[in-house]
Amino acid sequence: KINGDRLWDRLMEIAQIGGTPNGGVCRLTLSEEDKKGRLLFEDWCKGLGCSIRVDAMGNLFATYPGKDPYLPTLLLGSHLDSQPTGGKYDGVMGVLAGLEVIHTLHDQNYVPDRNIVVASWTNEEGARFTPAMIGSGVFSETFSLDYAYQQKDKEGITLHDALNSIGYKGTDSVKPNEFQYALELHIEQGPILEREEKQIGIVTGVQGIRWYDIHISGKECHAGPTPMDYRIDPMQSVPLLLTELYKISEVFGEDARITIGYIDASPAVKNTVPEKASISLDIRHPNEDQLTKMHEFVLSVIQTIDKESKSSIELEEIWHSESVVFDDNCVHAVQQASETLGYPHRRIISGAGHDSVYTSKVIPTSMIFIPCKDGLSHNELESAKKEDVIAGTNVLLHASLQLQHK
């Protein structure tokens, strides 16, 4: 069994880096806080004799040496970055749980047959750079390095420059073929486990996600002297667009998700009809066919309203992460570990995207969930019970040992 106090103390210590007055964390990827978090994690790993590698995306790999360094390896981990108003668990718990697994082996002087690598992936959140999970996305060759480097944050800083600015554009080449299996522990970020009083979610897959920017173009003019019927006002298209888009909930039922995170107007001045506005749109469904139908629904809403409205409206698709089914062996190992340890558990599909989506494209992968309070995440009040964090990490340890011997 793992050392729960040590793990919990580390979680609370790293939460100070970027800690907010409301008890949350703001540790945006490739920020100075992210750098501090990475360095602390590296220190902890080095204390166990791990070697550290950093690839061209700033993904961090800490290797705990096994008996045969040439055998394919087990990959644990998650991400250290957070939302701007994020919590203490999303991502970082999975990284520190991986560290705790190797620390437990180290305590026992147990040398595993194979190396164990604990990774922290760059820009999982997608809060600073688009899309989410771009670090593991490049690792899995879903995105090219060039594409990733060109992504810009809201200040116009490229991911490439941000990597350089904190000194994390690495030179190590870390390829999927050195890994045999991958496991990730994470909070559920939704209400199911808590409601059903299960301590462990055996994650069998991840729902599909599509991201868009809807661009509305009009004509900038003065809010006072310009008659209403002279205006080509992007904001006047917003109510109809949103009314129609939110119908996705009714049309596609309770498994469908739709989120509008923000609407950016330009020039964003009180007394000027904006030149343009853009709406961020996130839609999700566990069933990829249904997600395709939701996509077609969005297309037809845009086309209809573009025709009816004075402004012109365009849909830009910026990310599509297809629904994923995790590897049977990995799912089975998590199931067995939960049963052996006697934790109440159930199978579950992830509503959030995770780095495991991309590792699963190139390495047999699965995930372990634990409950979080009120199902709340991407919120400074995000919270998880110490006993659940410990349970999840014990499952991670046991599933890891089992997969080591496959």
Added chain:
Amino acid sequence: KINGDRLWDRLMEIAQIGGTPNGGVCRLTLSEEDKKGRLLFEDWCKGLGCSIRVDAMGNLFATYPGKDPYLPTLLLGSHLDSQPTGGKYDGVMGVLAGLEVIHTLHDQNYVPDRNIVVASWTNEEGARFTPAMIGSGVFSETFSLDYAYQQKDKEGITLHDALNSIGYKGTDSVKPNEFQYALELHIEQGPILEREEKQIGIVTGVQGIRWYDIHISGKECHAGPTPMDYRIDPMQSVPLLLTELYKISEVFGEDARITIGYIDASPAVKNTVPEKASISLDIRHPNEDQLTKMHEFVLSVIQTIDKESKSSIELEEIWHSESVVFDDNCVHAVQQASETLGYPHRRIISGAGHDSVYTSKVIPTSMIFIPCKDGLSHNELESAKKEDVIAGTNVLLHASLQLQHK
């Protein structure tokens, strides 16, 4: 008659300061560009023997000496600041026209009976700090200096700090009682004069303006795992709110104006249901009673939707500029000048707010409008004809001389 080439050349020269690639101007109040514009204007004034005063709001006053320095004075001018994507005429034309009036007198070695003061007011646009016309607003004692100093831009910089940062927190005390009359030349910023082929608008008043921020509060959560019926999503209140608010056009007819310049969501991340959103709202009507009814309409929309929706919705009123009727003597002087000079003209009510709104509270005031292309303003493509700029400035000169002798 004024020197049209000199005036035009100055307009084009100052338009380089903050000039944009699209032919517009970005000279936000109290920016480095604003400072450069102010210094150029001061140089021109000093070349004519003017003395310069700057008050605690950074309002600039250039005094051209008359025969009797103790007689109440004529106040000309407008503002040198621009919208972020503004044009070459809004504001600056009125300042340089005032300068051209005194330059013309200077050319003729004509010493007026009374001093003439050309002013440039701070933050007329209201694009950087709220509300618009705050410089003339403090001058007229509509706002306290403290209130003005506390206003913040989107970066959180106070107006007070911005004044200091460009060295324009002045120490001169300039009071309304030193002035007898005030005149301001401006582009119409709307389509009426152009459509009716009039060169001069004799501005008899300004419509009323009310500004609000509508605050919607919800609960931040994850876009993926959070079921739709768990959410308290501020963005989901937006379509109904906007649909109801835009009905102002139908209910109050074509004289009513409603503009939503932007919607700010926080934290503004694609995969997070926002904690809160705020909508900027600008409503206007020439008739103050109708504007009051529009205000009540807004109140009742907010109350109704606040009750019906899961989010809580609050209305914050941030500015009310009541409709204004200009001084008869000043209006008459502009009318007579237009007739004498033979320019096609009509009476008109301003749709935009102007510094004259606030000077008119403490000094008899009126305005002169000239047409602008397609009625377009608050747009980089804003444009006015040289011959109209000249006509407007000639009317300003003649009306000024007439008022000098009253």
